[in-house]
Amino acid sequence: xxxxxxxxxxLFPDIFERPVIAKFDQRQGSSDGGxxxxxxxxxxxxxxxxxxxxxxEERQPGKILHEMEELLTQRVMGMxxxxxxxxxxxxxxxxxxxxxxxxxxxxxxxxxxxQPTLSRxxxxxxxxxxxxxxxxxxxxxxxxxxKRLHGRARRITIDLDPTDDPTHGQQQSPFSIATTIATVIxxxxxxxxxxxxxxxxxxxPCCARVMFPAPAVRSAxxxxxxxxxxxxxxxxxxxxxxxxxxxxxVLEFLDRQPRVExxxxxxxNAVLDRLAEPAMRAVRRLSKKSGExxxxxxxxxxxxxxxxxxxxxxxxxxxxxxxxxxxxxxxPRFVVxxxxxxxxxxxxxxxxxxxxxxxxxxxxxxxxxxxxHSCTSFWANQFRVLMTAxxxxxxxxxxxxxxxxxxxxxxxxxxxxxxxxxxxxxxATVRRVVLHLPQAFPIAIAFIVLL
Numbered sequence: 373x374x375x376x377x378x379x380x381x382x383l384f385p386d387i388f389e390r391p392v393i394a395k396f397d398q399r400q401g402s403s404d405g406g407x408x409x410x411x412x413x414x415x416x417x418x419x420x421x422x423x424x425x426x427x428x429e430e431r432q433p434g435k436i437l438h439e440m441e442e443l444l445t446q447r448v449m450g451m452x453x454x455x456x457x458x459x460x461x462x463x464x465x466x467x468x469x470x471x472x473x474x475x476x477x478x479x480x481x482x483x484x485x486x487q488p489t490l491s492r493x494x495x496x497x498x499x500x501x502x503x504x505x506x507x508x509x510x511x512x513x514x515x516x517x518x519k520r521l522h523g524r525a526r527r528i529t530i531d532l533d534p535t536d537d538p539t540h541g542q543q544q545s546p547f548s549i550a551t552t553i554a555t556v557i558x559x560x561x562x563x564x565x566x567x568x569x570x571x572x573x574x575x576x577p578c579c580a581r582v583m584f585p586a587p588a589v590r591s592a593x594x595x596x597x598x599x600x601x602x603x604x605x606x607x608x609x610x611x612x613x614x615x616x617x618x619x620x621x622v623l624e625f626l627d628r629q630p631r632v633e634x635x636x637x638x639x640x641n642a643v644l645d646r647l648a649e650p651a652m653r654a655v656r657r658l659s660k661k662s663g664e665x666x667x668x669x670x671x672x673x674x675x676x677x678x679x680x681x682x683x684x685x686x687x688x689x690x691x692x693x694x695x696x697x698x699x700x701x702x703x704p705r706f707v708v709x710x711x712x713x714x715x716x717x718x719x720x721x722x723x724x725x726x727x728x729x730x731x732x733x734x735x736x737x738x739x740x741x742x743x744x745h746s747c748t749s750f751w752a753n754q755f756r757v758l759m760t761a762x763x764x765x766x767x768x769x770x771x772x773x774x775x776x777x778x779x780x781x782x783x784x785x786x787x788x789x790x791x792x793x794x795x796x797x798x799x800a801t802v803r804r805v806v807l808h809l810p811q812a813f814p815i816a817i818a819f820i821v822l823l
Contacts, residue, residue, distance in 0.1 A: 398797070400479060402469040404453050405796025405809055409822045411449075411473050413769035419512050419762055420445045426504035427497060438485045442474040443493045444759070446484055449473045452763035453792055456741040458490040468798035472805065479800040495752045502751060505758050510604055513765055520772075620679040623708065635723045638686065638706040647672050648704050651690035659692040659700060667691035669715040674708075684708050687715040736764050739784040770822055777818050791819060 414420050424441035438446075447458070455464065464470050465486060468478035476482060485493070497505070626634045638644070651670050659666040668690050675683040691703040707723055740760050747753045767784045770791065774780050779787065797808040813819065 399466075400468055400798050402467050402796050402798060403794075404467065404469050404792060405794035405807055406792035406819070407449060407453055407469050407473055408807065409770055409791055409819070410452050410766050412823055413766045413773075414445075414448075417512050417516055417765070417769060419509070419765060420448055422508045422512055423448075423505050423758075423762060426508050427501055430496075437482070438489060440493075442476075443485055443490065445474045446470070447490060447494075448759050448762045448766070451740065451760050452766050452788070454741075454788055456760070457746060458487045458494075461485065461487040461490055468800075469796065469807075472798070477800060478798045478805055491747075494747060494755050495749050497751065497755050499751060502754050502758060505755075507604075509758065509762060509765070514604055516769075620676075623680075623684070627710065633709075633711050635707055635709045635711065635718060637723075638708045640704060640706060644674065644686070644688070644706050645704060647674070647686075648688045648690055648706070651688065652692075652702060652704060655690045655692050656700075656702075659694060663694065665691065665693045669719060671715045685710065687719060689715075689719055735783055736761075740764050740767075773822050774818060777821065779815075779818060790815060791822065 421441060424444045427440050427444070429436075429440055446461075449470070450456075450458075450460070450464070461484070465483040467484075470484060471481045472478045474484065476484075623634075623636065626632055626636075648670070651668050655666050655668050658668075669687065670690065671685060671687050673683040674686040685708065687707050687709060689705040691705065693701050693703050705719075707719065709718060711718055711722070713722075740763060747756065764784065767787055770787055771780070771782060771784075774782070779790065782790070794809055794813070799806045799808065809816075
């Protein structure tokens with residue numbers, strides 16, 4: 373195409389000495405050159421193959437153009453790269469790097485699945501297949517870190533965090549009010565054999581994401597989540613420490629589990645406030661005298677009238693908070709636990725340490741755009757939740773391999789921007805495929821570490 377026929381492509385013609393023409397016509401180029409790092413991570417974990425093995429193939433053999441594992445890999449890799457919906461499938465179908473990720477020839481291979489094909493794929497799995505996929509996801513993550521820690525791990529901290537997400541559009545009527553996603557995030561604590569000092573290794577992979585209807589039934593689903601995952605954690609580590617919602621079903625389940633410790637947030641009520649009132653009066657005097665935020669810790673035994681069958685140990689933090697230009701505010705907090713340590717140590721060293729796990733949940737929710745439940749089917753949205761979780765596990769694997777670099781604690785959005793979104797020219801010959809990455813790439817050494 374000659375220059376005089378492309379005037380509509382001119383961008384800022386008066387900025388440079390010569391006109392600059394931008395054309396989207398590089399057939400062997402891709403803007404996702406770093407995605408091969410995701411493929412390397414997937415190969416180490418065996419993640420997409422394990423998830424694909426949980427799906428049944430019910431299509432007619434003669435009409436199949438895209439295998440189940442190819443479709444699953446296409447969606448998981450796309451989500452990790454920031455394409456959370458299938459709307460970009462048409463443009464990415466001929467992308468050489470995306471074709472390479474699913475095992476096709478980057479230049480001469482058939483185009484990838486279209487948006488309608490991916491939509492049919494997302495709506496195909498039933499409840500049993502999704503349950504098997506969720507279990508396979510947890511098994512892959514646990515096996516990976518069990519191997520990595522060489523048996524040195526002694527404790528898993530489980531954070532089961534249900535998050536309410538409103539539905540949109542014409543969703544299925546029984547679930548039209550809201551959905552809740554229960555996210556299981558774990559911290560693995562290890563003991564170093566070379567020292568008596570305890571080392572806390574933060575590996576917060578998303579082990580499971582379960583979508584269920586309306587907050588009213590969340591406690592039963594939370595108990596079901598624990599019932600599925602705790603046996604798997606116990607097979608990897610001898611002890612597990614968890615916290616979640618203080619629903620009777622959850623607490624009763626945890627009390628029945630051998631060698632399971634828990635510290636669970638407990639909502640305030642009139643009885644708890646009355647039992648903590650002597651401590652609140654004392655802390656008000658301390659705060660008034662010092663002019664600063666003050667708190668004291670204590671404990672008592674407590675049993676509800678109807679829902680709890682027996683007394684449990686309740687820890688409280690009686691606190692008065694003070695901020696400039698504001699009136700002092702009472703802030704009593706309560707947790708229920710079966711652990712034996714002092715109230716202050718349990719609250720500050722155990723319960724409050726969940727902060728980084730909460731950050732990982734937010735990272736999963738916003739960094740992976742997991743709040744877009746745009747399918748009309750409830751189970752199709754659950755399938756998307758699981759695929760997003762799998763994509764997040766791959767991103768966590770990249771961050772894990774960057775442990776001693778400047779990106780060791782980078783958010784997934786930063787990892788995607790720095791390592792995955794790279795312009796690349798793909799050259800394929802009979803013997804090999806060459807990816808020509810930018811020579812001026814500033815963190816090339818860290819990129820090599822990830823391979």
